[in-house]
Amino acid sequence: MTVVMTIVLLLVGGAIGFFAGRTLSASAKENKELAEQVSQTEATLSQYQNDVAEHLENSATLLEQMNTTCQNAMKQMEQSTALLQRATPAEKDAMPFFSHETQEQLAQTVKLRHEKKESVEHDDMTEAPLDYSGNPSGLFDDKKQSVTNAE
Template sequence: MTVVTSIALLLVGIVVGFIGGRFLSASAKENKALAEKVTKGEAALTQYQNDVAEHLDDSAKLLEQMNATCQKAMKQMEQSTALLQRATPTESEAMPFFSQETQEQLAQTVKLRHEKKPDFKEETTDEAPRDYSSNPSGLFDDKKQSVTNAE
């Protein structure tokens, strides 16, 4: 019976050792940590996808609102243009700048004016003004100047 007991104890020891090694080994801990990281990564990816989808949905709604606003503005511009074209008076219907009385008075004033002749005489002199030098250098003449620092 000692042989059977020792074989049974050996088998029980092997099973307990295998199970204990499995739970207590470093690779099992690493596998568990990696499994948690994968779960967290998948959750973060799902959250990111939801955020992007929500952002794109909001952007699409904003673009639809902008399009509607632009269409409304274009329609209002067309209506305003049509109103202005109908309201613009023709040249004959346009309001004068001056009243009729003022125009008549201006016409009479123009008739009363007479031309004035100029009262000045043109004088020609050959003298230079007093602020000019009496000895001209000839710098501004079209003559060729001699070079003074030539070697």
């Protein structure tokens, strides 16, 4: 009976060992897959950090270039302003905004306009404005209007 018992225990132990090995090897596979995922995620994170660092470096370079350009523009504006302020009144009159002919034409136009305004006299207006004429058209009456251009 010990022999039978030994064989049964050996078979039961083998079955338990078989299932335990399978279970442990499955968890080992899962652990291996998880380790691979972790390494991929770390590689992705590292690449992302490098991309962000490169982007920030490029942004800083562009901002520095913008700052330099703005400073150059400000210097140029200051120089232009200084040149305009140094201009003497004789230099300002030397180059008028309009040409001589244009100035004469503008002066004549202004005179004509002032003459027209002065020539208009206030006559006694005996006639009412057309809005209030003595012959109303009846357009806004409730009566039906005849069509004058009917064919």
